[in-house]
Amino acid sequence: MAKVTTRLNVAPVPPDEIFALNHAFGIDTHPQKVSLGVGVYRTDDGKPWPLPVVQKAEKELEAASDAFRHEYTAIEGDAPFLPMARDLMFGFEGKPSEEEAKARIATVQTVAGTGANHLGALFLAHHMKPRTVWLSNPSWANHMTIWELAGIPRKTYPYYHASTRAFDFDGMMSSLENDAEEGDVVLLHACAHNPTGLDPNKEQWIAIAELCERKKLFPFFDSAYQGFASGSVEEDAWAVRYFFTAKPDMEMCVAQSFSKNFGLYGDRVGAFHYVTNRASSSLRDVVVNNLCHLIRGEFSMGPRAGTAIVKKVLSDEALVKEWHADLKVMSSRIRSMREALYAELVRLQTPGTWEHIVQQNGMFSYTGLTLKQVYALKDQYHIYLLKSGRASISGLSKKNVAYVAQAIDDVVRNVN
Structure with missing residues (x-):
C-alpha cells in the first residue's frame, strides 16, 4: 500500500x-x-x-417583523447604519463645515472591531504598503496577529513604565521621533487602552497628533470602548475627533466596535472609517469601492441583526x-x-x-x-x-x- x-x-x-x-x-x-x-x-x-435599551429595541424589531430582516445587505453594509456609526465616532453636531467634513470619510460595515482592524490592515497593506506598523508595548495581543497576517513588519513603541505603573509618554514620543519613518502606521487606542487602562491626557494627544503630522505618520485608531470607558461617547471619542478636525491635511483611519458599548459581543457589529485629507475627498467613493472588493472576497457583507439594533437605538432620541x-x-x-x-x-x-x-x-x-x-x-x-x-x-x-x-x-x- x-x-x-x-x-x-x-x-x-x-x-x-x-x-x-x-x-x-x-x-x-x-x-x-x-x-x-x-x-x-x-x-x-x-x-x-x-442592555435594557437593547432589549427594548429587540422587542420593537420583533413586533415590526420586517420581511427583509434576514435578507442580504449591500457589500459595504447596512446603508442607514453607516452614517450613524460615522456620526457617532466623529460627532459633527451641525457644524458649518459638516458636509465638507463628512465627504472626507469612507465608511463600511465590518465584522465587529476585530474585523475592522483586519480590514484596515489589509487595505493599507494593499494600497499604501507601509514599511512598518508601530504598536504600543504592550497592546491587545490580537493586534500583533492581525498585522502579521497582513504581512506588515511590526515594531513597538514604549507605552507602560513598569516601575511607576504609568503611561510612558516620553518613551513613546522619543521612540516614534527617532525611529518611525514617513509612511509608517501608528496604532493608537482611542480610549481605555487595552491592556494597561492608561490613556494619554488631552495635551499629550495634541502632541502625538503634532508628531504624526510633522513626521508624516499614518494614525490608525482602534476604538473599542466609546462610551463604555467614561460613560460619555463624546469624551471617549475626543482623540479621534481632535485628529480629524485639527489635522485636516493628515489621513487616518478608525476601527470602530459596538461590542462593549451596546453589549453586542456575539453579534459582531463594527465599522471601518478611512479618512482622506481635505484635498483628496474626491477619493472617498474609490476607497469604499476598494474596501468592498476586499469585503466581497472575505465575507461578502456584514451581519444584519446587530446593526438593526444599533440603528433602532441611534435613530430614536428617547432610546x-x-x-x-x-x-x-x-x-x-x-x-x-x-x-x-x-x-x-x-x-x-x-x-x-x-x-x-x-x-x-x-x-x-x-x-x-x-x-x-x-x-x-x-x-x-x-x-x-x-x-x-x-x-x-x-x-x-x-x-x-x-x-x-x-x-x-x-x-x-x-x-x-
Whole structure:
C-alpha cells in the first residue's frame, strides 16, 4: 500500500491566551473561583447584562417583523447604519463645515472591531504598503496577529513604565521621533487602552497628533470602548475627533466596535472609517469601492441583526437617552470596583503602591503582579487573570472583591 503524505506545511500555533484561560475557568469547580480574564461586562452577580435599551429595541424589531430582516445587505453594509456609526465616532453636531467634513470619510460595515482592524490592515497593506506598523508595548495581543497576517513588519513603541505603573509618554514620543519613518502606521487606542487602562491626557494627544503630522505618520485608531470607558461617547471619542478636525491635511483611519458599548459581543457589529485629507475627498467613493472588493472576497457583507439594533437605538432620541444611561451604569460599576479593590488593598496594607488601579480607566487594569504571582492566584485561589497581570475589572463584585484583595495580599507577601 502506497504511503499517504500531505502537501500541508503546518505546525501548531500557541492557543489564544484569553480563550484558553476562559476555558480553564469554565471547567474549574471551585466555589470561589473568579474570572478576571475575558473582557466582557458582568453584573455584580457575575452575569451577562443585556442592555435594557437593547432589549427594548429587540422587542420593537420583533413586533415590526420586517420581511427583509434576514435578507442580504449591500457589500459595504447596512446603508442607514453607516452614517450613524460615522456620526457617532466623529460627532459633527451641525457644524458649518459638516458636509465638507463628512465627504472626507469612507465608511463600511465590518465584522465587529476585530474585523475592522483586519480590514484596515489589509487595505493599507494593499494600497499604501507601509514599511512598518508601530504598536504600543504592550497592546491587545490580537493586534500583533492581525498585522502579521497582513504581512506588515511590526515594531513597538514604549507605552507602560513598569516601575511607576504609568503611561510612558516620553518613551513613546522619543521612540516614534527617532525611529518611525514617513509612511509608517501608528496604532493608537482611542480610549481605555487595552491592556494597561492608561490613556494619554488631552495635551499629550495634541502632541502625538503634532508628531504624526510633522513626521508624516499614518494614525490608525482602534476604538473599542466609546462610551463604555467614561460613560460619555463624546469624551471617549475626543482623540479621534481632535485628529480629524485639527489635522485636516493628515489621513487616518478608525476601527470602530459596538461590542462593549451596546453589549453586542456575539453579534459582531463594527465599522471601518478611512479618512482622506481635505484635498483628496474626491477619493472617498474609490476607497469604499476598494474596501468592498476586499469585503466581497472575505465575507461578502456584514451581519444584519446587530446593526438593526444599533440603528433602532441611534435613530430614536428617547432610546439614545436610555442608551447613555446604560453606558453610565456600566462605567460607574467598573469605577466602583476599582475603588473597592484599592480600598481593600490599602486596608490590608498590602506591600507596594496600588494607586494605579484607580488611576487607570476602562475595562482592564495592569496590576503589576508578576508571572509567579499570577500563577499562584490561579493555583491557590482559583482567580484567573492573564500572565501579564492584566485583570478584567468587570469580573470583580461586592461579593468577591475582599476575597480577591486578600489573595493578592497573600501572593504579594509570599510569592517572589
